[in-house]
């Protein structure tokens with residue numbers, strides 16, 4: 713658990729909103745799989761939400777692809793052994809000045825780790841869960857939760873809550889929250905915005921996940937210096 717008030721750098725928060733373009737489809741979320749497999753869950757107040765871990769994991773993956781495309785060496789997440797600073801088996805050039813982080817002089821951390829963190833380095837970006845702005849009472853009743861009935865014991869199985877799909881198409885249901893940056897490197901805003909542009913859907917598969925979505929982008933800092941920095945990958 714990361715407590716915002718314990719971070720030494722000032723925190724700047726930016727609103728981010730996912731707008732669901734297609735039918736909101738929450739069928740796969742209930743009884744099996746890890747949290748990361750579930751594109752959507754409910755909090756204790758009954759609000760639908762997209763877990764922060766789901767968004768962060770997906771965004772990290774997209775940012776890794778972008779950084780590699782710009783010829784930066786990137787470690788291999790999410791296995792700690794193949795992530796910075798260990799990087800077991802990785803042979804690319806990580807011994808770059810841009811991979812040095814103050815306070816960690818003997819190590820190198822790739823651009824992605826410097827933003828999203830690793831077992832050694834704290835994440836410089838923190839995500840909220842994105843909460844559905846629609847009052848759950850106003851959502852179509854097809855989103856009503858159901859429970860799995862154990863036929864042998866004739867009781868509802870407590871851990872097997874599931875949700876029936878789906879909302880009407882084009883309802884433009886919104887999920888909103890904040891991204892918090894604290895001590896992030898200069899290129900973080902540019903990289904995160906570029907990564908978000910590659911996320912057109914959330915969830916394991918389009919049919920079992922959230923469906924197609926677009927973003928109301930956070931107003932992250934975008935300085936010319938960010939692009940100049942990112943362009944140096946091939947040097």
Ligand SMILES: [Zn+2]
Pocket residue numbers: 786787788795796821822823824825826830
């Ligand atoms: Zn790394």
